Amino acid sequence: MPHDHSDHDHPHALLPSDPALRVxxxxxxxxxxxxxxxxxxxxxxxxxxxxxxxxxxxxxVARAWLExxxxxxxxxxxxxxxxxxxxxxxxxxxxxAVENTAQTHNMVVCTLCSCYPWPLLGIPPGWYKSDAYxxxxxxxxxxxxxxxxxxxxxxxxxxxxxxTAEMRYLVIPQRPEGTEGFTQAQLMDLxxxxxxxxxxxxxxx
Amino acid sequence: MTRVHDMGGRFGDGAITPEAxxxxxxxEEWHGRALALTLAAGxxxxxxxxxxxxxxxxxxxxxxxxxSYYEKWMxxxxxxxxxxxxxxxxxxxxxxxxxxxPLADKAVSADRxxxxxxxxxxxxxxxxxxxxxxAGDAVKTRKITGNRLMDGGHTRLPAYAAxxxxxxxxxxxxxxxxxxxxxxxxxxxxxxxxxxxxxxxxWASPEHxxxxxxxxxxxxxxxxx
Numbered sequence: 438m439p440h441d442h443s444d445h446d447h448p449h450a451l452l453p454s455d456p457a458l459r460v461x462x463x464x465x466x467x468x469x470x471x472x473x474x475x476x477x478x479x480x481x482x483x484x485x486x487x488x489x490x491x492x493x494x495x496x497x498v499a500r501a502w503l504e505x506x507x508x509x510x511x512x513x514x515x516x517x518x519x520x521x522x523x524x525x526x527x528x529x530x531x532x533x534a535v536e537n538t539a540q541t542h543n544m545v546v547c548t549l550c551s552c553y554p555w556p557l558l559g560i561p562p563g564w565y566k567s568d569a570y571x572x573x574x575x576x577x578x579x580x581x582x583x584x585x586x587x588x589x590x591x592x593x594x595x596x597x598x599x600x601t602a603e604m605r606y607l608v609i610p611q612r613p614e615g616t617e618g619f620t621q622a623q624l625m626d627l628x629x630x631x632x633x634x635x636x637x638x639x640x641x642x
Numbered sequence: 643m644t645r646v647h648d649m650g651g652r653f654g655d656g657a658i659t660p661e662a663x664x665x666x667x668x669x670e671e672w673h674g675r676a677l678a679l680t681l682a683a684g685x686x687x688x689x690x691x692x693x694x695x696x697x698x699x700x701x702x703x704x705x706x707x708x709x710s711y712y713e714k715w716m717x718x719x720x721x722x723x724x725x726x727x728x729x730x731x732x733x734x735x736x737x738x739x740x741x742x743x744p745l746a747d748k749a750v751s752a753d754r755x756x757x758x759x760x761x762x763x764x765x766x767x768x769x770x771x772x773x774x775x776x777a778g779d780a781v782k783t784r785k786i787t788g789n790r791l792m793d794g795g796h797t798r799l800p801a802y803a804a805x806x807x808x809x810x811x812x813x814x815x816x817x818x819x820x821x822x823x824x825x826x827x828x829x830x831x832x833x834x835x836x837x838x839x840x841x842x843x844x845w846a847s848p849e850h851x852x853x854x855x856x857x858x859x860x861x862x863x864x865x866x867x
Contacts, residue, residue: 440725441700441794448724449705449717451735456713457672463716464679466729466737471746473682480755481678486667489759527681530764531814533836548650548800550695551711560677562661563669566711569655575802576651579849584658594852599650601798602834602858603691603765604814629663636660 490559493524494607495628497557499621501534502612512536515607519557529556529605535598536609537635542593543608544582544635546574547600554605558630565634575599585636608635615642644787644801645794646703651802651845676712680719685750685758688726691765692824696796697722767831769816771861774833779810780867781837783859789821790862796824799863803855807867808839811856819860833861 442448452459467473497519501508511518515532519525532554535543547553548571553561564570574581578595582588589595598606610632616624619642631637649655668674684694698718701709709717723729733739750758775781785805789795798820814834822830838856841848 442702442721447702447705447717447721448731448734449701449720451731452716452720456676456710456716457670459713459716460672460675460679462734462737463719463723464675466733466739467679467683467723469737470729470733470739470741470743472686472728472743472749473679474749474751476752477682477750477755478675478678480752481681481759482668482674484755484759485677486674490667491663525760525762527759527762530762531766531817533812533814546650548802549647549798550698560667562665563711564658564661567655567658568649568652569658572649572652572655573658574650575855576845577849578853581658585660591850594854595850596838596853597855598836599800599803599855599857601800602814602817602820602860604834604836604858631660631663 485555485560489526489556491557491630491633492625493522493559494554494557494630494633495625496621497522497524497534497607498609498628498633499624501609502624503621508609511609524556526556528552529554531604532557532607533604534607534609535596537611539611540593541596542589542635543596543598543606544574544578545598545600545606545608546571548572548575549601552600552603552605554607557605557607558633562630582636585631587636587638608633610637610639613639613641644797645699646701646706647699648801650800673712676715680715681759682750683719683723683728685754686728686745686748688728688745689722690823691763692796692818692820693826694718694722695820696824697725699796765818766815767818767829769831769833771816771832773813773816774861775810775813775835775864775866777810777812780807781810781835781864782807782867783837783839784863784865789825791821791827792825795821797821799859800857802844803839803857803859806839806843808837808843808854811836811838814858817860819862835859835861835864837864
């Protein structure tokens, strides 16, 4: 199947160089061959723009903060727990939840491509897929965190999870102080996408 | 050795630009179209995820470095479509065809999108290969990274983590081996582990003595340490 082509004979060189035209060209020929239904493309785009995104992950984290049994089950078998909530799916088939504590800060990257827990966090932001993040997150996570405005104390160890297989990682950020008595909905508003990747912290109200 | 995509630990990339939480999911209309096209074409069932990753990794290094994220997806898709005989080079070039495709009945319709995304593509499989490591065991990764079944082939041991000593954090079960699956050599399922490697074993100047990197690595990537 995939094999090496030289610069000039790679099939992509046959397409227009402008990216938008290139996508249009592929869609056109695949549609003409009956291999693509443009309405299905609209449906996929709408799904990731409006239905599947970081609110799903925030729901899981808020429940973990509120319910000790849920938290224990999530840490034991995240796949089963998110499946029960209807958050199983493509790029989230094998989930692991990792919890930030006073001693450990977790952060997720995919150095080899852009693996990310789609059903819980949606499509990754541009920076997650950037060369800079992929190259640097494993070697200098603290400098990377500083670029996100996060400074960790010396007493906290950083664990960077490089998603090299089909396992997908969800960071459970620390629950901010002063949120006792908050409802699930109030807590969800504090749980950012970045805090569930580990490049941010939950918002302090 | 691996390829241009294997960039973990590399120097020289500069600062990261965070994005606001409410930034658009797709910054350009064609980004969403490129993603959707890739998923829908994958739904034809002519390749698996390991083959599609390898298609992007096989881009010439200069193209890989020059193209933006979704441009790489489109270039990878063009390669896959030709290599899998879904389209001819001439069809790609002229955007016309007088040949209907025998795969047309597999085209993903709008009402099949939700079930397709919900079903996903789990990678765990039964395997006759027993797990030889348990949590806490010391292991060493292969010194020389690279596919042992296909020279220059797909593999998931990053170069920065080759020849490093770490410890098993957890066993994930038995999973499809990408080195095999990407080349249509079968699933080759074997035990998959999370392996923690101290930053001090990976980098000349680690940021903190207690920091570590955890990778998911297949049993055949590992030896006892």
